[in-house]
Amino acid sequence: MGCSPAEFTSRPGRSCGARRLGYAARVQPQPDIRVTVRTLHLPQHSRPDRTVFAYFVRIENHADLTYRLTRRFWRVTDGRGAVTEVEGEGVVGEMPLLAPGGVFEYDSFVTIEVPPGIMSGHYEFQDAWGERVRAPIPEFRLDPNPEGGEPRLLN
Template sequence: MSSFPDISVTVQVQHVPSHSTPQRQLFAYFITIDNRSDESWKLLSRHWDITSGDGQQFTVEGEGVVGEQPLLTPGAQYTYNSFVTVDALPGRMEGHYVMQNAWGEQARVPIAPFRLDVLPESGERLLN
């Protein structure tokens, strides 16, 4: 597997209080993948490492994202959303996508770590 192509991944996170309890916090996350390379890349699979604030860790792996394996042509952008729950705050997520070009070369595209936390003064969630 080669180093990652010129593909960027940005993440935005939103707490969903209507589906959260003190023991289980639910967050929706919105991901945008930008293909800045000069070739097409297909998203084959995802890998997430998730850590709850109490130290519990789990991994999520699977084909594609939200039931799709999008093909990103040069300059294309793909956006999707999903959700995650953590038992304690702050939570943390990071991972990678496995992408493949037209010649069958695969590459790992990192998803930078992001933190799910509470800003005490406003009750807002923080992504950093």
């Protein structure tokens, strides 16, 4: 007994009622979901009191189960040590479904008052049985003057 992809796709944030008997061993405490982030300083949108960065996220599902990204949590620390935490549902208005081997990419932006800064966090995912898991977002720098002056892969 399981749920069809259509059932899982149409019910974000919920279990589709599949029985977990016999499936518990397949649920990984921390699935192999890999997150990489690139950043780009946006001087044309920055001012002396705020520095703006675009960030480009790639999420790859290397696990053997399908997961829906349901929540995000970010911790942003500027050069003075001021911390801002951001959390909420999905990313950029979506709750993407990542099948095994699936990839989801998106971009967004962040502002800090004093560079350089750092950013890290985690995504929360849910499988078809309602099991929630977290995938870490490794720490990366928000630096208007990276080595070489070019955007770089940070993790």
